[in-house]
Amino acid sequence: MQADSVNNAATKQIITQVLNAWTAENKKVTDFFSKYADDVYMQEIAEGRNRAIYLLGHLVAVNDALLPLMGFGERLYPELEQPFLRSADRTTEHSYTVADLKQKWQEVNELLSTHFAKLEPSDWLDRHMSVSPEDFAKEPHRNRLNVILGRTNHQASHMGQLNLLHKHALAD
Amino acid sequence: MQADSVNNAATKQIITQVLNAWTAENKKVTDFFSKYADDVYMQEIAEGRNRAIYLLGHLVAVNDALLPLMGFGERLYPELEQPFLRSADRTTEHSYTVADLKQKWQEVNELLSTHFAKLEPSDWLDRHMSVSPEDFAKEPHRNRLNVILGRTNHQASHMGQLNLLHKHALAD
Numbered sequence: 001m002q003a004d005s006v007n008n009a010a011t012k013q014i015i016t017q018v019l020n021a022w023t024a025e026n027k028k029v030t031d032f033f034s035k036y037a038d039d040v041y042m043q044e045i046a047e048g049r050n051r052a053i054y055l056l057g058h059l060v061a062v063n064d065a066l067l068p069l070m071g072f073g074e075r076l077y078p079e080l081e082q083p084f085l086r087s088a089d090r091t092t093e094h095s096y097t098v099a100d101l102k103q104k105w106q107e108v109n110e111l112l113s114t115h116f117a118k119l120e121p122s123d124w125l126d127r128h129m130s131v132s133p134e135d136f137a138k139e140p141h142r143n144r145l146n147v148i149l150g151r152t153n154h155q156a157s158h159m160g161q162l163n164l165l166h167k168h169a170l171a172d
Numbered sequence: 173m174q175a176d177s178v179n180n181a182a183t184k185q186i187i188t189q190v191l192n193a194w195t196a197e198n199k200k201v202t203d204f205f206s207k208y209a210d211d212v213y214m215q216e217i218a219e220g221r222n223r224a225i226y227l228l229g230h231l232v233a234v235n236d237a238l239l240p241l242m243g244f245g246e247r248l249y250p251e252l253e254q255p256f257l258r259s260a261d262r263t264t265e266h267s268y269t270v271a272d273l274k275q276k277w278q279e280v281n282e283l284l285s286t287h288f289a290k291l292e293p294s295d296w297l298d299r300h301m302s303v304s305p306e307d308f309a310k311e312p313h314r315n316r317l318n319v320i321l322g323r324t325n326h327q328a329s330h331m332g333q334l335n336l337l338h339k340h341a342l343a344d
Contacts, residue, residue, distance in 0.1 A: 010183045010297060017313055018190065021321045046218030046336055125182060141189050149193045156325040157332030164218055164333065 011121045015145060019116060022148050025155040026109055029059060032162055033105070038098040045165045050089045052165050055158050056101045057084035057094075062154065063108045070144055071129050072115040077104055119144070183293045187317060191288060194320050197327040198281055201231060204334055205277070210270040217337045222261045224337050227330050228273045229256035229266075234326065235280045242316055243301050244287040249276055291316070 033041065033056055041052040050058075061080040067073055075081075083094040124145040127136035136142055205213065205228060213224040222230075233252040239245055247253075255266040296317040299308035308314055 008180060008183070010293065011180070011186065013297065013312065014183065014186045014190070014317060017315075017318055017321060018186070020313070021318075021325060025325060046221070049218070049336060121182065125185065140185065141192070143189075145186060146189055146193075149189060153193060153197060153324060153328040156328035157335070160329030160332035161336065163329070164221060164336075 015121055015124050018145060018148060018152075022152045023113075025152050025159065026063075028159050029056075029155060029162070030105065030109075032159070033098070033102055040165075041098045043165060045161050050161070052162055053096075053098050053101065054084065054089035055162060056098065056105065057096060059155060059158060060101055060105045060108055061085045062151065063105070063112060066112060066147065066151065067108075067115075069128050069130060069147060070112075070115065072112075076108055076111065080104070187293055187296050190317060190320060190324075194324045195285075197324050197331065198235075200331050201228075201327060201334070202277065202281075204331070205270070205274055212337075213270045215337060217333050222333070224334055225268075225270050225273065226256065226261035227334060228270065228277065229268060231327060231330060232273055232276045232280055233257045234323065235277070235284060238284060238319065238323065239280075239287075241300050241302060241319060242284075242287065244284075248280055248283065252276070 033052075041056065044051050045055070057080060060077065061084040064075045064077050064080060065085075067075050080096075083092040083096070086092075125140075125143045127133065127142060128144050128147050131139070131142040205224075213228065216223050217227070229252060232249065233256040236247045236249050236252060237257075239247050252268075255264040255268070258264075297312075297315045299305065299314060300316050300319050303311070303314040
């Protein structure tokens with residue numbers, strides 16, 4: 001795509017809107033995990049389902065994996081992959097506390113924000129690192145911005161589940 | 173915003189990507205409600221929480237309300253507002269069946285798609301009907317595209333909750 005086509009006010013505005021939606025979903029997660037005492041998050045979101053601490057670890061691991069996927073470098077916490085991406089809740093032992101995971105959530109998101117702020121519209125429309133240049137030429141929607149659109153919905157989906165804990169916790 | 177700034181390949185591509193994400197979330201809901209016998213959707217997504225049929229009615233009512241919000245005309249089913257937007261589940265009596273709501277879901281979404289297909293990039297970046305021209309001049313992100321970004325996340329949030337029924341139903 002030609003640079004003069006990409007660098008225009010409309011494109012910039014829409015990219016900003018997509019990023020604002022991403023940031024808003026991240027903030028919902030941050031706010032949710034700031035609401036109660038840490039032990040509340042050891043509860044399941046519903047009977048027999050994931051605990052809130054597991055979903056937090058899962059969301060940290062997913063955001064951390066954006067670093068290599070977006071071409072920003074290595075993950076900060078690859079050790080989260082086994083307990084929170086490859087394993088269901090309570091099937092891999094780990095010693096992470098809610099406080100640990102909240103700190104990692106903040107660090108990963110701050111690093112992502114720093115990188116995002118440096119990207120130009122043409123970078124957002126460039127390929128992400130899981131698609132080859134050849135495939136990207138055929139499928140130009142497989143760009144960085146699409147990753148953010150997908151991940152925003154993924155976060156919203158888990159936030160919907162976390163909100164079930166909300167009333168649960170209040171009822172205790 | 174100048175028309176020559178809006179009508180370019182990059183802007184069109186990003187708008188298409190945002191709409192594809194919206195369509196994908198709608199499809200998840202459609203697929204979910206095509207998976208089981210209708211009586212399964214009378215179950216709660218978790219103990220003491222919303223039933224799946226309520227969430228379906230809720231999502232139909234929310235999408236239906238996009239018609240006036242996007243400036244496409246009146247809602248098809250304003251009667252859904254009371255039981256599914258203004259009332260919590262099981263607090264307003266109604267006689268809608270899962271089959272009724274699935275049909276309304278399809279009709280509303282088809283009508284929205286027809287209208288969406290006619291919009292130009294400049295229409296997507298124009299105000300939605302809940303913001304005045306004066307406020308829109310100060311807050312240009314309050315456009316039609318932003319409504320879709322927000323509603324996509326809203327659907328994803330409820331889809332995350334509906335997915336809890338999934339395993340529940342399988343375990344029955």
